[in-house]
Structure formats: structure tokens, C-alpha cells
Amino acid sequence: MTLLINWLMVATIVRCAIGPSPATDQSLDNGSANVRVAYQGSSGTATEEMLLKAFPDCIAVPCKKFVAAFEAVESSLADIVVLPIENSSAGSFHQNYDLLLGHNLHIVQEVQVDIELCLWALPGVKKNDLRTIFSHPEEFAQCEHSLSSLSVVKKNVDYCAAGAKIISMQNLGDAGVIGSAQAAESYGLNIVECDFQDALPNLTRYLVLAKTADIPKEYGQYKTSIVFGLEEGSGILFKALSAFWMRDISLAKIESRPNKRKPMRTQGTEKHFNYIFYVDFEASTAEARVQNALKDLKEMVTFLRVLGCYQMRETVFTAPSCELSVSSA
Template structure:
């Protein structure tokens, strides 16, 4: 039996050869890139790569090494493509620019739409982003807000996208795909839920609670301590507060911001009932124009991938190779395709950066239904 030290020496020799051969192969990648630059040929040739992988796998001596060879050469080819994307960018060959750079958002004469009634958290986010005196109106649903932009009734819409306790607002992720509206800003606000009732009500009187489904989830611990209360979700927290006031039933309460007590003539029965005392919601600002400001340093995209092993890994490798930091990744199921998903990714970077352009080029070429949702 060989000594372990001798085995390791043999492995080291082989590894040195692999490194040398890898370097030689990557030099040839530059020649490939130059050819494609001169001919306009696409970097990613899936049919060629699949044929090459099948040929290499046939040279394996066992099923185990056959699988390993495929995985190894998939990575080598992926690295080759990434180098080619980099060389294309360095030669000034850039994809068509979809978005127009502007110095700043001009919303002095803009109309802004939010979902809900006066007192809704969306209104608070809107006022923090655009100012309290902005020209605004409200609609019943988030879809209505997107429609308002589509129909030219509004220039911007403010939509919740993620809560630090309850997670994503899945419907709004789907709406970003359904509509040709784009993210141009974000606003994070603290969410402090209160239990609101009629002026002569006491917490002991409550039997029914109304709020948005997200708020009910964010206050689940408090609600679980009142197991006998019935909980009903409504379209918006402010709608819940208005309902309690209009119904005039002492047994009813709403979960909403304390501001709604002043607006709708209610009483705060209990403050800060959310599970997470640092509860926050991230809102996005969307518009119908493909624009971004020179302060924009975050990009949101979505894409679909082939339903096969390693597909997501290969897509995400574009961020790793280009040194880009992903700040968020989410998935939403595809309609009529069981157990297949659309992925949403936020990452840091500026549109003009070569690393960003390299990653976007690779993702666009190697994924399905790729789309930039905005940079802000």
C-alpha cells in the first residue's frame, strides 16, 4: 500500500498539470472571443456544449467519473463563457441600452397612486418618499395601482414588496412581471401596529379583529394570546379602521397604525402589538418609464431557467464571478408549470459598471424570459 504522503505528492503533480492545462485552455478562450467579436457570433452555444459534454462523458470509465466529468466541464465551459463576456465588454461591445439615465426623478408635477385609504402604510411610505404635499390618490388594490400607471392616470405607484417579519408580498412580485412598469426607488418604513377600537371599547370587549392578512401575520403572537377572537383579512389596514368606525360595534377592533385612530375617530386599545418590535416594510416606487438616476446602485431582475440540475447554480454564478453582492433572492411559481419557478434577484451595482454588464449579458443569454425590473 502506498504511503499517504506519496499519494498526495502524485495528486499534487496531477493538479499542477490540470492548472497548466486550464490556463492554456483559457488562453484559447481569448481566441474564441476574438473570432466571435469579428463575426458577431453568440457566446453561448447550448447545442455545441451539450454535444461536447456527451462526447467527453463517453470517455469516462465509470458512472461516477462520468457524472464528475460532466460537472467539471460544465464549470470549465461556464468560466470560458464568462471570460468571453468580459472580453466583449472590454472591446466596447455592449448589449442595447434599455434604460435611460437621468440626473434625478422629477415628480414636482407628478401624480402618485397608493393602495388603500387615508392612513394606510402605503400612504406613509409615499409621503416619506415624495413629501406630504405630493399630488396623490388612492385605489382599492395593488393591481389597480399598476393599471393607473398603464392607463396614464398616474406617474408613480408605491407598493409594499417585503416585510421583515411576514416576508414577501407575493402578489406584487407577480404584478412586476405582468406589467411593463419599472422600479425607480424604494422606501423602508417602520411598521408599528396598534389595536384600535371604538371610543367606549375596552380590550375585554373585543371578539372580532380586522386587518390586512400581512398585518394579521405580523401580530400573530398577540392574536394567539386571544384565541377566542375571530380574525378577518381586508384589503388594507385603513379599510379595517374605517369599517370598525362605520359598523359601530363595540366588539370589533382593527389592527392598523395609531394614526388611523385620529383619522377615523377610534381609540388605541394597545400599542406595538407586532411580533417583531423592529418590524419594517420595504416599499418600491414604480413608473412606466425605463429610467434610472445617477444615484442608482441596486438592480432588480427576474428570470426563468430550464428545469434541470444545476440550472440555478449556473445562473447565480454570474454574480460570484463578477464580484457582485446579491441582497435578495425570491421565487414565484410559474403558471401552468407545476414545481417550476421564476426567480427574482436584487443585487448591488451600477448599470455602467463592466462587472454588472458582464453579469447581465450572461444571464440574458443563458436564462429564459430574462427581464430587468429596474435600477434604483
């Protein structure tokens, strides 16, 4: 069932179960039935395929934009939002980090998915016939090497189905679209080439966010995500991260983003870009050593926010693989 939520939602039929409001436990292992999951995209997108694997009995809430998916949770039209945050080939989804800071939601889970990308076109169209290819910028980034052998114009769309719809409705015989193994099937397109991505496996890490933070335990495999800004000064980032090093807390990821509220800082007579820092570390906020590290960090930063503490997930979900269309073989 698809929830139609006025201007927020895309009218799409989603292959998930109908059900009442979900339980409060939002673990993949416990109580994912009937949870309302907001995501950016429409039926057939890679994210929807991830939902069907990770939340098999969910009620999918497709949204036109990532920000609309966040707003759906904030307005209680959905219970959680899934957000792609990094890919093993293309790296970080940089603008999605800005959403973490711009909204008051909490990271409660992470999900990793191996996604095969395919090249789609109208029946009978060969790869050498293509002059235009539609896809999302992140999927283009995952296929840079494959695209380099083609003389095509790349056109960005918010999600694959939007490009497939354009090709189908305008009957474009020289256009293709990059998407997951089921992304364009409903628009009458055939798969021209499987495994179009540059590398195998093609892993995407998703964050799952909710209004209410999970309460972590002191022991277990946890990851904590934080964001902070720094005071001006020499070696200040090194000093800030030393709060974790001196307590043997492993850092998993560091991401810097421009500080949009204060984009420039002055050091002497020079002006430089001003950054905020997102850090993932492998420990629970229930541990005394983490609490002490965050206490020390607060003394060196302009602001500090814990985005979430959640269990580390080693399970990798595999999205459906493609079967090459007979007419394209």
C-alpha cells in the first residue's frame, strides 16, 4: 500500500503489507511489521528494494525529495526514514549529511545493501544506439567507467523511475536509464546490460532515522554518530579527535561539510572555509569512556550534537539481480 500524503508523496503502488500503526521497537530483528517507512523515490527504486528486504512487512511511504521524507516523519505521517549515506564506489552522499543536521531526527539503525545497477532502454534498442542516459547523480557516479565508453549526454533525474517514464511516454529510441534490476520494468523497458556499475560488490550504506532515539546498552557492538563545529586555532581538529584516541575509541568515519551558517573563518589576515565535522565512532554512549570523551570534546567545539547511537550491522542485504532481456542480448 502507498500512503498518499498530499504534496509530500508520489502516487505509486508499493509492494508492502497493509497494517495498523507500528510497534515502537524499530529493530530489523524485532517488530518491523507495519512500520511506515519514508524514502525518496518511487516503486522500483533501489531504496524500495532495500525496504522489501530489511522491512518485509512495512508500509512504504515514497516521497519526491529526501527532505520530504524527513518531514513525513516529523509530522507523524511516517515512523522512520531511510537515507543513503555512502557507497563503496562513489563515496559519501554529501548533501544527505546536511539533512542530518537540519532536522531533529535520531539515527536508530544502519542497513547495508549490495545493489546491482542495470542499463535500461526501450525494447530493441542496443547500447550503441544510446545518445542520452537518465539517472540519479549518485548512480552516475557509480558507473563512471562504464559510461566512459559511450558517447552520451547524461541527464539527472531524482530517481530512475522518473527517467524511465520520460523514455516510455516520449518513445525515446536513443535514450536509456541506469537503475536497479527492477527499476524500469513497469514502464515497458528492457535491460540492455547487467552489472553496469563499475565495481562489485556495489554496497550502499543506509541510515534509519526516527523521532525517538534508541536507548543503547553499555556492552555490545555499537556505533555512534556525532556532528560538531570547531573553535579557531592551530591543531584544533587533532586535539578534538584526541579525546577518542586517548580512550581507545575507534573512529570509523570522518566527514567534513561547509558550515552554511558561517562559511568563512579568519585566521590572522587570511580567510578560509569554515567546516563542520561528522564523526562515526565504534562505541556506545552508555559507556563511561564515551561520556568522558564527549565531555572533553565539548570544551573545544562551538557545538556538539549526538545524531544517534545504534547497533553495528554486519548483515548485507542483496537486492534482486537482473536478467538480460532476450531482445537486448
